[in-house]
Amino acid sequence: MKAMIIEGYGGAELLKMSILPVPQPGPGELLVKVHACGVNPVDYKIRQGLLPLGLTFPIILGYDISGVVESIGPGVESFVPGDEVFYSPELTTPGGYAEYHVVSEAIVSLKPDGLSHAEAASIPLAASTAWQALFDRACIEAGDVVLIHGAAGGVGSMAVQLANWAGCEVFATASTSNREYVEELGADVVIDYTSANFVEVVREETGGQGVDMVLDTVGGDVLARSFETLAPHGCVVSIAPENLQGASMEALRAAFFKNAELHCLFVERRRDTLDALARLLERRFIEPLVEEILPLDKVANAHGRLETMHGRGKIVLRIVEE
């Protein structure tokens, strides 16, 4: 099968097309014909060697897959060949920059009705992260006030839609050029982080009460200052273990007198999360946000864009023409 691989850590120029044997499904596993594969920041972070995952070369990146079950291994209970599925491969296993992919059925869900493979491949990683942050960790409810950092990004844009669906009042930070986009996603108050201090804006707009939950997609100083925006018993969920060196734990002082919580989230691949998202996608409560579709051999372009731009929506690789 065709696959884009890397044989060492470094720049996007290391990505190269290769021919590899089609993998075979073991017990509890599916062989999936990959139709589309989403590209995420974690792809270039692994390519650069920034994550200590203990992988061996050649590495196939790509952690958002939509495709069709080609065959099943022994003991598979939930899927048959021909099923259209979507999922996020574990980071410790081969990814989806390839024509075929083997995955444990435990982390796979049926592709939402009405979505193309490209649309479905934009969902699993970012939307599961947003879902688990909002609902599994922060347990947000209708009427809660939430603040979402980096609201135009992959996780942030899904979080804004999900929090809006849940009936929350949504504060969101974004750059000037993404203000309108984030408003259209459902944010009630968009804070332009290039010109405004989000701590002050939240204080003013909530009459000093603060927000019930902050989703931090940035880390470092943004994480540290987020505690100042919390209401009593509020919580920060962070998905960004970056830029922490320079930030002092002194920032936590504000959290004590508020009985606040910090949840450090590393998304878990779970079928139940995907099942929930599929229902909302089918009912159009949330929308896939595909910005660009590229062929597999142009994946280096996608990496370049993710590394250098304040992007909106997702870039998806099309492996099979629909």
Next chain:
Amino acid sequence: MKAMIIEGYGGAELLKMSILPVPQPGPGELLVKVHACGVNPVDYKIRQGLLPLGLTFPIILGYDISGVVESIGPGVESFVPGDEVFYSPELTTPGGYAEYHVVSEAIVSLKPDGLSHAEAASIPLAASTAWQALFDRACIEAGDVVLIHGAAGGVGSMAVQLANWAGCEVFATASTSNREYVEELGADVVIDYTSANFVEVVREETGGQGVDMVLDTVGGDVLARSFETLAPHGCVVSIAPENLQGASMEALRAAFFKNAELHCLFVERRRDTLDALARLLERRFIEPLVEEILPLDKVANAHGRLETMHGRGKIVLRIVEE
């Protein structure tokens, strides 16, 4: 009434006996004849002016009271004169270094049967903190593995007993001289922090798995290193917003790949917490730990001991002879 007051922030020598009018209970309030008042570290922290509570002088300290309801204000529903009660006054209201005290009935509970007033006055603040950390925030269950820092102290000694009662495996840190004491409270593994690295001991003793919950009563570096001891989905509950300046948020990196939580706890005065503790005290599942009983006019001695020693158990002021 007699009351020990301070008229300015500073050393223990500022504590002085004074005669003040007996306060009168307002709507929903009780007038309590104070029989015993526990002394806590928060007492000397307020005396030193370390807490930004916005208090006005003269200040009556003392946040652990056991006594008898003398009279009730309008609308009181749960108590009648003659009831024996125990509770922790809010830090923003006058404390219990006095013969009488007025309190909202909402934070008061009936004194546990079988306990003296001195014993009951050793309970509310420390044991409520331990309860809320273990059960309301960390939600520990039988079979969980917990690590309790400062296990010989007021909060730590209650936490060891409560975690033992709950069926947890209890790791505890203590100084050399308190090892045996903490073992007797119910700790399974006592780590002498003067000679051993608690991160390494936990790793060895749990076969690399880590603990489900850490109760941090120390702050700073101990808080930072505690994340390294956690099992996946574990949590740290800290009650110590101290010594944070020097600690880097880099310590949180270990928390991300474990999907860990940090709860910052500032104890809340709640009748339901005291009611739960009273049932356990009556059944002798947990024991009051009164180290010394002093008369009210010797309170400066109690402050001195708390400020300078690695104490065990509680010091209680006896206001009425039993």
